[in-house]
Amino acid sequence: MIEIELRFRAGENELEKIEKLGAKLDADYASTDTYFTYGNLKKRKFVLRIREKNEKALLTFKTSSHAKDIAWNEWENQIEDPKMLMNVLSASGFKEVVVIKKKRKQYSYLDYEINLDEIEGLGKFIEIQLMTDKNTSVEVLRDKLADFINQNFGVAKNELIELGYVKLMLGEK
Amino acid sequence: MIEIELRFRAGENELEKIEKLGAKLDADYASTDTYFTYGNLKKRKFVLRIREKNEKALLTFKTSSHAKDIAWNEWENQIEDPKMLMNVLSASGFKEVVVIKKKRKQYSYLDYEINLDEIEGLGKFIEIQLMTDKNTSVEVLRDKLADFINQNFGVAKNELIELGYVKLMLGEK
Numbered sequence: 001m002i003e004i005e006l007r008f009r010a011g012e013n014e015l016e017k018i019e020k021l022g023a024k025l026d027a028d029y030a031s032t033d034t035y036f037t038y039g040n041l042k043k044r045k046f047v048l049r050i051r052e053k054n055e056k057a058l059l060t061f062k063t064s065s066h067a068k069d070i071a072w073n074e075w076e077n078q079i080e081d082p083k084m085l086m087n088v089l090s091a092s093g094f095k096e097v098v099v100i101k102k103k104r105k106q107y108s109y110l111d112y113e114i115n116l117d118e119i120e121g122l123g124k125f126i127e128i129q130l131m132t133d134k135n136t137s138v139e140v141l142r143d144k145l146a147d148f149i150n151q152n153f154g155v156a157k158n159e160l161i162e163l164g165y166v167k168l169m170l171g172e173k
Numbered sequence: 174m175i176e177i178e179l180r181f182r183a184g185e186n187e188l189e190k191i192e193k194l195g196a197k198l199d200a201d202y203a204s205t206d207t208y209f210t211y212g213n214l215k216k217r218k219f220v221l222r223i224r225e226k227n228e229k230a231l232l233t234f235k236t237s238s239h240a241k242d243i244a245w246n247e248w249e250n251q252i253e254d255p256k257m258l259m260n261v262l263s264a265s266g267f268k269e270v271v272v273i274k275k276k277r278k279q280y281s282y283l284d285y286e287i288n289l290d291e292i293e294g295l296g297k298f299i300e301i302q303l304m305t306d307k308n309t310s311v312e313v314l315r316d317k318l319a320d321f322i323n324q325n326f327g328v329a330k331n332e333l334i335e336l337g338y339v340k341l342m343l344g345e346k
Contacts, residue, residue: 038211046265059250061258063265075261077232077252085234088248092219092236 003131004141006149006160007117010124014116015105017153023109029053031104035097035166036089047097047166048089050082057082098169112148119165126153176304177314179322179333180290183297187289188278190326196282202226204277208270208339209262220270220339221262223255230255271342285321292338299326 031053037044049060060076079085090096101120106113113129130145149155163173204226210217222233233249252258263269274293279286286302303318319330336346 046261046267061261061265063261073261073264075254075258077250077254077258079250081248081250085248085250088219088234088236088246091246092234094219 002136002138002141003129004138004145005127005129006142006145006162007125007127008149008153008155008159008161010116010126014124014126014153018107018109018114018116021109021114021152023107023112023114025105026108027104027106029104029106031102033100033102034086035099036086036094037097038094041095041097042172044097048094050079050085052082059085098166100165100169102165112145117165119169122165122168125161125165175309175311175314176302177311177318178300178302179315179318179335180298180300181322181326181328181332181334183289183299187297187299187326191280191282191287191289194282194287194325196280196285196287198278199281199286200277200279202277202279204275206273206275207259208272209259209267210270211267214268214270215345217270221267223252223258225255232258271339273338273342275338285318290338292342295338295341298334298338 031051034050034052036048036050037046039045044064046061046063049058049062051058051060057079058076059079059082060074063073103118105116107116108114111130111132113131115127115129117125117127119125126149128145128149130141130148132141146157146160149160150157161168167173204224207223207225209221209223210219212218217237219237220235222231222235224231224233230252231249232252232255233247236246276291278289280289281287284303284305286304288300288302290298290300292298299322301318301322303314303321305314319333322328322333323330334341340346
């Protein structure tokens with residue numbers, strides 16, 4: 001399974017474009033992601049994400065992107081009592097990296113997942129994910145996704161954003 | 174709720190003493206606790222414990238003992254896929270502190286929990302816990318527990334061990 005995602009700043013009429021495609025609304029939710037790390041914030045080797053969504057919480061450990069080539073890079077589990085965990089983490093010397101408050105409308109269309117996101121403090125974005133089981137290279141997949149975005153949303157390749165919301169929020173590159 | 178626990182090295186006839194009390198066998202299990210921390214192992218500010226027991230796994234964050242006076246010192250949650258978590262932790266720069274392999278027979282008698290433990294690499298111990306909801310000081314509770322141990326197991330106060338298995342295994346004081 002290869003998965004790739006790209007995003008771009010949403011214009012005024014994105015919802016109409018999504019509906020015109022005939023994409024199916026799969027979910028509409030608000031979530032708050034609180035990221036922690038230990039030690040140096042900028043050179044963080046991992047993040048611990050606590051996602052609160054619909055009264056449920058999910059804990060995720062992610063090794064940071066400069067270690068992307070390793071096989072074990074993410075683990076997650078549903079949890080109870082996320083506030084208590086945050087308190088224990090703070091008391092243990094973990095530092096909060098960033099909080100991402102997101103409102104998302106999630107659509108599906110063919111192999112694409114199309115998300116209309118509003119990120120508190122950052123603005124509105126469209127994030128589109130393309131997944132495939134096929135034996136396709138990342139480059140080919142990225143081109144296919146960029147073409148899809150260009151054709152259906154009129155966004156040029158140089159306007160596409162590869163950085164995730166965490167790095168965008170932190171102003172990192 | 175106040176809880177206190179003391180342990181001592183088990184002699185040959187501890188099982189008979191426990192049975193003579195009329196204590197009830199509540200559980201008989203083997204568990205493996207793997208402890209991780211981040212940064213300095215000796216000056217660790219927290220431990221992350223992954224307990225594997227009866228095909229189930231439990232994740233616990235504990236702030237270390239020199240921060241004992243804070244309200245938020247422990248959080249735990251049942252988890253899936255503990256081996257995957259350990260791999261992600263190792264890949265993220267966490268270090269394994271110690272592994273404690275324990276066989277425990279757990280008995281209850283009045284307000285006491287009596288555990289006959291065999292710790293791989295350390296030997297056999299009796300660990301006794303006393304809990305109370307009453308408005309009792311830790312000192313009074315500790316004395317009561319020490320007296321109970323002396324009367325029923327013939328162990329003197331100066332033979333009692335307050336260190337936990339992690340510190341015992343690491344040779345820490």
